[in-house]
Amino acid sequence: MGQDCLVLSISEAALVRTVLIHGPLSRAALMERLGFAPASLTRLARPLLEAGILVAESPGGRRPVGRPAQRLDISHELGTVLGVKITSSSVDAVVTDMRASVLRSAVRSLADTRVESVVGQIAEMAHQLDAAGAIGVGVGLGGVVRDGVVIHAPFLDWYGVPLGRMLRDTLKLPVSVENDVITLSEAERWFGLRRGVPGFSVVAVGEGVGHSLVAHGQVVRSPDSGAGLSDHLILDPGGPTCEHHHRGCVSVLLTTTAIARQVSQAVGRALTYEESLELARSGDLRARQVIDRSGRALGRFIALIANVTSQTQFVLAGEGGALFHDAHHQVQLAIAGARGRWTSPLDVQVDDSGYQVWARGAAAVAIQRFVDQLVERGLPGPKG
Numbered sequence: 425m426g427q428d429c430l431v432l433s434i435s436e437a438a439l440v441r442t443v444l445i446h447g448p449l450s451r452a453a454l455m456e457r458l459g460f461a462p463a464s465l466t467r468l469a470r471p472l473l474e475a476g477i478l479v480a481e482s483p484g485g486r487r488p489v490g491r492p493a494q495r496l497d498i499s500h501e502l503g504t505v506l507g508v509k510i511t512s513s514s515v516d517a518v519v520t521d522m523r524a525s526v527l528r529s530a531v532r533s534l535a536d537t538r539v540e541s542v543v544g545q546i547a548e549m550a551h552q553l554d555a556a557g558a559i560g561v562g563v564g565l566g567g568v569v570r571d572g573v574v575i576h577a578p579f580l581d582w583y584g585v586p587l588g589r590m591l592r593d594t595l596k597l598p599v600s601v602e603n604d605v606i607t608l609s610e611a612e613r614w615f616g617l618r619r620g621v622p623g624f625s626v627v628a629v630g631e632g633v634g635h636s637l638v639a640h641g642q643v644v645r646s647p648d649s650g651a652g653l654s655d656h657l658i659l660d661p662g663g664p665t666c667e668h669h670h671r672g673c674v675s676v677l678l679t680t681t682a683i684a685r686q687v688s689q690a691v692g693r694a695l696t697y698e699e700s701l702e703l704a705r706s707g708d709l710r711a712r713q714v715i716d717r718s719g720r721a722l723g724r725f726i727a728l729i730a731n732v733t734s735q736t737q738f739v740l741a742g743e744g745g746a747l748f749h750d751a752h753h754q755v756q757l758a759i760a761g762a763r764g765r766w767t768s769p770l771d772v773q774v775d776d777s778g779y780q781v782w783a784r785g786a787a788a789v790a791i792q793r794f795v796d797q798l799v800e801r802g803l804p805g806p807k808g
């Protein structure tokens with residue numbers, strides 16, 4: 425593992441990112457993607473191979489540098505990453521490889537949501553998952569995050585919490601803290617369902633509702649990302665009423681708690697969201713009405729985002745994926761009604777990879793930060 429500090433050029437960083445996202449890739453495929461001439465690719469790849477950032481392999485095993493059939497890949501010896509998702513009731517943590525594939529994972533319930541307790545919990549989980557040597561830590565949570573400071577996280581009742589600094593001091597590792605829908609979007613863009621797609625939207629529906637936009641190959645970030653600015657958009661003026669007296673807003677038609685409450689009221693007994701969907705599936709008309717109404721609202725919400733952002737590709741994540749499947753016809757009818765006859769069809773992919781999708785998303789942000797650091801500061805020397 426070579427130099428103490430190899431600072432990457434923009435072209436070298438582009439090569440690393442392309443190999444990370446799309447690799448392993450043959451030299452021919454890399455030249456086509458990046459528009460490099462053969463000599464340039466060889467020149468750019470050499471220091472990366474010598475520094476142990478990339479490795480060169482061919483199907484028959486490792487060969488000397490320079491063979492056309494040879495494929496370049498990211499070196500998994502670079503290290504692992506810790507991804508953490510904090511919810512109001514639990515901490516999910518994963519240790520991943522450099523492509524955000526989960527190697528080890530752990531879930532713990534939160535006894536209380538005081539910041540010190542949560543930081544302590546994360547430190548214990550990092551120890552449990554053997555993450556001491558990780559190249560970085562990514563943390564995602566619902567709320568507004570700026571420069572590692574949680575400005576406002578309603579589910580945790582946190583205001584102005586310097587979580588990034590606290591975790592950095594505790595874990596002695598680089599830490600990135602972001603809004604969870606932003607981390608999820610980064611993961612979908614680099615390693616997920618929309619890998620390499622330059623423009624798409626992510627819609628996350630669960631206990632809360634969020635969405636984010638990827639345009640020109642970048643996640644659009646705003647100081648207000650995660651502020652819940654679409655929570656009270658009206659989707660159905662004839663719908664039920666939220667706590668702010670809006671009729672048929674996003675929060676009252678799409679969140680899991682609101683849907684469960686409405687089905688529970690309709691049938692006269694307390695049901696969870698999953699039980700509510702199950703009851704509708706079993707043919708209960710009262711449950712079916714609620715689920716169909718929420719399905720139409722989901723279709724309208726997706727179409728509304730498509731109409732104002734001009735994006736047609738979507739990833740839908742969270743528990744709302746089940747609503748999308750269960751009320752598919754209603755979702756599609758609502759989309760069609762809001763899009764007009766001559767518009768492009770919307771392509772909605774449901775990310776149903778489960779709850780770990782969030783912690784993986786956080787890990788993806790730490791991986792991106794590591795690559796960015798290679799350009800700004802270079803590859804750190806051997807530890808110790």
Ligand SMILES: [Zn+2]
Nearest residue numbers: 656666670673
């Ligand atoms: Zn409302």
